[in-house]
């Protein structure tokens with residue numbers, strides 16, 4: 001599932017190709033992709049409208065239009081957003097397609113079908129879920145984490161996955177963050193020391209920023225990989241490495257499950 005760094009890659013790669021383009025046709029092939037409203041409402045909310053910018057908040061992308069309307073997009077498990085030339089073969093499970101005024105097409109393909117598009121009209125409340133998000137990783141402070149975790153007995157990893165606390169962290173980066181911070185993922189949130197809150201507060205933005213850089217690809221690379229080239233795992237230190245030696249101390253990494261999510265940690269380095 002794409003997490004904040006991957007969604008940010010999609011944003012930086014696609015933003016220049018969408019900026020100032022007008023939507024001249026909308027094709028919705030599966031109604032499930034609409035998070036609200038009808039296909040006609042969605043289509044007429046953006047048809048003949050010019051895109052002014054593409055922004056990101058947590059794992060949500062927002063396409064802004066000159067008329068003040070916005071389309072909020074969540075890729076969920078398998079959603080892939082690409083801008084294609086009209087002659088490019090259309091990927092299977094393409095559920096949404098916008099023809100742009102230069103002939104290019106914004107396409108959304110989604111194997112599992114959990115991805116969603118919401119039309120938010122100018123002045124209307126955003127009910128996509130984005131309105132409930134906690135802070136962006138770059139704005140996390142030790143005081144904020146302490147305030148959010150202090151009365152919680154839930155595992156630190158599970159608290160990191162809570163989008164209402166910090167937006168954009170998923171299963172992969174929560175493991176990487178706990179490892180870098182030297183904190184065992186199953187520790188109850190309220191058991192952390194002030195020093196550990198401080199470590200977590202510096203590690204969260206650092207890991208996310210590092211992976212935004214690591215995942216950066218050019219538009220050509222992105223197109224060649226059909227929007228999936230950012231899914232590289234060569235920089236991950238412990239996610240997916242259960243049973244392998246810890247990159248710091250050589251101890252075998254433990255794989256476990258916490259509240260239904262897989263988790264990998266080093267029993268020696270993470271206290």
Ligand SMILES: [Zn+2]
Nearest residue numbers: 246249266269
């Ligand atoms: Zn270790």
